[in-house]
Amino acid sequence: MKKDTVIIGFMLFALFFGAGNLIYPPTIGIEAGTSFWAAIAGFVLTGVGLPVLAVAAVSFVKNDARELADRVHPLFGLIFTSLVYLAIGPFFGIPRAATVAYEMSIEPFSGQTSLLLFIFTTVFFVLVYTVSMNPSKIVDRIGQFLTPILFLAIVILCLGGFVLLESPTVSPIDKYASAPLFTGFVEGYLTMDAIAALAFGIIVVNAFKDRGIIEGRELVKATLKAGIVAGIGLTAVYTSIGWMGSRMASEGKFSNGGAILSRSAEMMFGSFGALLLGVIVALACFTTSVGLVVACGQFFHKLTGLSYNLIIAFVTAASYLIANQGLNTIIQVSVPVLTFIYPIAIVLIILTFLNRFFGGARTVYLGAILLTALVALYDGLAAFGVEMPAITSVITYLPFFSIGLGWLVPAIAGGVVGYFFKRKATISYSN
Template sequence: MNKDALVVGLALFAMFFGAGNLIFPPFLGMESGWEWPLGLACFVFVDVVISCIGIVAINQAGGSILSIEGVLGKRPALVLNTAAILCTGVLIASPRTAATTYEMSVAPLLGDWIGLLPFSLLFFAVVLLLALRPTRIVDIVGKVLTPVLVAGIAIMVIAGIVSPLGPVTAPESATVVADGISAGYQTMDILAVVGFAIIVQESVRAAGYADGKSQLAVTARASLVACVLLALVYGGLTYLGATAATVVPHDVNQATLITLITEQLMGRVGLVVLGIVVGFACLTTAVGLCGATAAYLERISGRRLSYRAALISVVVIALAICNLGLTAIIDLAAPILSVICPPFMITVVLMLFRRRIRSTWTFKGAALAAVAASLVLTVHDVTGLFSFVEAAPLFAYGFSWLPPALAGALAGALLGRKFDPRRITAAA
């Protein structure tokens, strides 16, 4: 492991480990009880392993934002990328950063003195101001706060191991595997891999690696570093949640749980520090997400929609959704992400084998089948209409969309052999 791979790996870890991700592992641990290692393994596989594989696959494909377009085609890639950017920048992640800040930084310290609506108005006013007039404040705060946040979590985890909050008891959930997979979807890291992969490749090139083979080697090692660090942090947080099951109310939401654990282990001072760090970290994340979304909308509209108009629209929508509350946002996100994440996952994994895949039809078939299967499964989860899906392979594990996706890939490969025999090039 050389120094450059370590540095890039630490940067990738910081990109993946957003303050919003902090709230899911402890809640998973509380629900999983003594099965928390199983829930953690499913969470890490979906969130960390698949995302890091995506970083390597996109680097192997050239590291460009056109990588997805190169294997899916222009229009399907536009649909998939737009769905991802709307989830991260408008519908889920941006509102969740504000709601998480309120639940972790405002309510525990100030109580009901400030309601969610006035706080969110102030929060998104600052987001709008900073995104309209970018300054180095966001960059500096982001770089400083991630190490502070990780150090605080490390201290808290060590304290929880030395002196556990309580005994680890039987699982509260009968679907630990599916819970871990769902929590992995909620982080939305898989939807960010294209943007992160571009940043990683630029960093690797800046370190002096000019040829594709050396870039890929450094990227793979860096991804491994990020993967190990993320697994360790998430493992510690999941364990804390498992030990907290007997000492916290079971009707708390994800953000309240982590604040209760922090106060139990580190006292009021620890709670204040966590609240300040998470608040600023969420603010910088929201600025980045809203700004990136506005820039994307300006680009795909051919500049008919200006950056300013797009940003104002994004902020207003995020503000409205934020006031549904954190629990409602997470509940709203679950079915949306259950449909959008699978096609991303199957696409980036197949991209690892792009030199052996003959045509884009294989990718299109896999992605389309993943969307169709996930849509049926999600409708069943919400309404119970399609009970036949419960007999599907891997249903109990939350991966019953995978066999249809693989069948779609096979059908696409056969059709591609007949109608589109061109081999995908490395530059696609």
């Protein structure tokens, strides 16, 4: 495998490995208990498999993810892609990364104060903006320098977990006792990586183009190989820190995955463990934030024609303001939005790879996305606490609804109906 592929793969690993990747696997581990392996397998499907496919999907088009969404309808492409970039950027993704970095690298040593959060996020976003100003250097700065440091720190922490954490696993909580694989699958939504991949994909594609790989098939292959490099690293890390969480159930109750990791690091290495975890978190969240700012800057620059530097200034400023609202507020608002966006993104990614089998017919995209969006909208509103008893009494009959995949059969049905209309229109035209 070429050196450039490995370097770009490392960059992609660092871009993906951010706040959600740290705080969710340990929670799965502690909650899934003896069902850990099935649960983490489901998590990896959405937390690793889908992002790798999404990055490869972007390499099929000439520009960015909007070109994929335009296959449904140009207006849908504009609205959905903008929503994706805003969600993974200034609204949720970047502020979450900054607040997780604060809570896991500063707060353990100093306690929680709004003044410290303000100071930390000020320094954090000044650095993010500075690095993001020159996107052509992002591969060298992240892929060659920051990622090896990040990966080394993670390896030390994970090896310590396998050797030093000896507490037995316990029985899973209810949702992991009945369907651990599918519960883990839905939990993978919260990483935001599949939709982030729609943004990161163009960074990877441009990195390969800068290295002279511009032919379609070769570009797809190179992008997929870089995705596999990142995917192997992510799978290893998710499994390791999730397994660490499964060994912490006997240590009491924890508020979130960050608290689980902090306690396990302290148990293994004392104060050095807290420092090591702080380095991991700060680097992981910083590299992800840089990647998201660059992706948002490039997308909205192309969309609006405004200066790239002006846009990233706006993105970092908005992220800075939202980050200072605190992690709990960000998570509370983001979950319903991600519940709506994620199924649509999954279906769009899958259709991209099946495109040649139905000739790219817009009716297939329309049918599949429309029915997916209707169910996803219900799920999102329900997650917001909106009660819809009349709709609920009907929609609960959908297959797989109880495990969070109620959109699956409607998506397939919509695609099949769309294909039928495509064939019918073709036959009518030929006659």
